[in-house]
Amino acid sequence: MISYKHQLSRFFVRMGLAIFTCVALGPVIWAVVTSLLPLTALTSRPPDLNPLNMTLENYGLVLDSSRGLFSGLINSFIIATFTSAVGLVIGSMAAYALARLNMPGSSLILMMILATQMFPGIVIAIPLFLVMSRMGIVDTHFALILVYLSFTLPIVIWILKAFFESVPMELERAAAVDGAQPLQTFQHIVLPISLPPLFATGVFVFIEAWNEFFFAIILTRINVKTAPIAIAEFSGQYQTLYGQMLASAVLASIPVVFLAIIFRRFILEGFVEGAIKA
Amino acid sequence: MQQISEYNRRRIRMGIWFSAPAVIVLLTVLAYPILASWVLSFLRVYFAGQGLSFRFYGLTNYTELLTNQLFREALLRSIYFTLVEVIVVTFLALTVALLLNHPLGRHAFFRVVLLVPWALAPVANAVLWKWIYNANYGILNQALIGLGIIDRNIIWLGSPVLALNMILLADIWKAVPFIALLLLAGLQNIPSHLYKAARLDGANAWQQFQHVTLPGLKTTLIISIVLQSIWALKVFDLIYVLTKGSPADSTVLLNYLSWRVTFSNLDVGYGAAIANVLFVLMFILSLVYIRALRPRKTKEKVG
């Protein structure tokens, strides 16, 4: 017999969950709906939400190459992928060194990493912009990837270090006794065991790099505009083209939301452990 | 006379090689700019022809900060923004986390729901809310008029105080999911036998919350408050897309101000000074919170 009080609390919990879902997903769903409706439907009062009017024309218009979104998506893809790949490679190596290889000065490096989470990007953006414009590398993929590494590397190192420390020491000793050099131990033993956190971290870095806006508007001009920049421009330039404005936002968000959902288990576990350990 | 075995010697050597690339990158892209930013703030930077020239300016940039009304207002607004956001987000996120920790909320679906707002680019979020807040056709006005709560369209981003708070709302909406996830993890780390013991001792739900849940969440709460405050201080994308600081600079926050001063007004030294103030603010915040974390640990060890 479920008591009355129990039933009441279950009711409230269900209500709470329902409200939460509506509030969290509502705006997103509305954005998608908007992007599928022609302008006339949106500007009539009340808005004409007839599903029969739904069309993909906004998307078509928005992907027109003169609008910059398409090249923005490509640039974002390139930059996010490289940031993720490079970050994983050098970050995992550094994380392993800090976790296992008795590095002198390791605690100093760890402090540095912790510190990087606690300051505003603008502090480094200004000097970097000055140096990079002098070197002529503003508005290149390379510049942006390098800068993105500045805030993603610490995260990679932090999360992976915690993971590598949890790999039993015995395993690495066994490898050493079998004749493995540290690099071989890392390659053949440690890395294969670490695929889930490696993946999770890689996806996380990809998402952060893809979504980044601040450094992007400072360090890009014409060539390397990323997707967020394209959306922002859209919302300024074509702001009365509501449907298209939202279509651009939706398009730029699909990849990352998609990734987040697919890899959700990895992300949730990896993150949460990292945060707890911090 | 300690002889280090080849095994350990190799490991130390590899350690240095392994961490070298990351350290080099971080030194170039992080350490150097931070130092440079401090140097810049003591200079006045001129754009002369193709290059830059620097003139030593001493503390003038900083004294200018203190007397500048816009800076003061931006500072106050940033503090207001951060305070309100941290309080509201923590409260809401805790509620969500508790809901998701309940047996009814344990479904994977809800976790997906959480991830969607988190994964959105802040810019996309800004565009979304720009549309919602649209005075003529935005759904907020339409819904409120439809429900009879207001009779005329409100220009949400048109009046000073309102605009700032609408930006706040948009940021809160985006921030709650991640903090909820963090708190959820903290909740799940509280051993269930503590709850059982409390129930045996006769504690009701509210008392259990007070004496088991809250203490168990203390560390996670502190971490989430720290993270939240730092992110709130960094707000930029929303301002850029929604208001660009208007109306009448009433939505200009510190981070945005620093950017505008440097890249629009081209007053690089002054902009660097503002950036450094922001840096110090965050640094102090982090120290305060770290201190708040530490005494608890020693108390645990003694007790």
Place this chain on the structure above:
Amino acid sequence: MATLELIDITKKFGAVTAVDGFHLKVEDGEFVTLLGPSGCGKSTILNMIAGLEDVTAGAIQINGKTVNALGPFERDVAMVFQNYALYPHMTVEENIGFSLRLRKRPKSEVQEKVQRVAEMLELEKLMQRLPRELSGGQQQRVAIGRAVIREPSIFLFDEPFSNLDAALRIKTRGEIKELHQRLGVTSVFVTHDQEEALSLSDRIAVLQAGRLEQYGSPEEVYLRPATKYVARFIGTPQMDFFSGEFIDKEGLRYKVGEAEIPVPTLTRLPEAAFDAGVRAEFVSLGQKGFDATVRLVQPVGPFTYVTVDWQGGSVTARVNGVSHLKPKEHIKVDIDPQGLLFFDRATSMRIDIL
């Protein structure tokens, strides 16, 4: 084949000295056990022999050559770890063959050697399994196989049985002994289980807090323990000790309370004070002897260990078969003087009195 010598080995972790001035010499083909309780430094010593820990002072010599600076692989040692340390993402076959593949041996050679080792350890049917799909005993055999395939000069075992249940331990013990008899490789085995040490070893090094207490054959450490510590550590059940004194009364006797035990092997009255120790198999219960009250009766199958309280404290007797004694019963306990061992009360060293 190799000889191993540890010369004056010291290991410090910061201010803490884990091992102090340790000496050991292992002959070619010997099976030697480092025996002691947790924290006595035995695993540290093993890791130093392997080259996985640095030596603070002293020299480790294999075949007369000092190997302090060499890594484990160069020392040609193989090790079986306490938790097996099998590579979780590799199959049994890959685990065993790993060291050969690292050296880039031709595939055919690797396959052939792995097959031979698998047959020796009865692992043929499990070759494609992953470690998590194996039982504890099977995992251990894979770990042994990984060591055996190296054909090393020295085998090292770090408490390999501690994760197995009792029955499996005894079975695997036998397998290790057979393996050693078959391969004859110099082996150093670490354990805290004295029964294991006694059954497997050619010689046992008993350790306490980083120092060597005694190094001798199983017979020596059992029958002629060098110190009270060794005497107490070796043997099940534990040796019983009592404090008394030597008196000269119709021959030399050891007096405990009012009880006097004749000690025919003594030739003269010793000057220092001595404690005595005796093992259960030299204590009998019956009609003659000293008054005692039964305290505990513990049957273990072929014997029953009966603990009684008497003037010297409490002592355990070994009775054949099943005993019908009950607690609080009165009985007489007799101690065979042949079984008495005497330990200097001040130094805890055992004295051989002839």
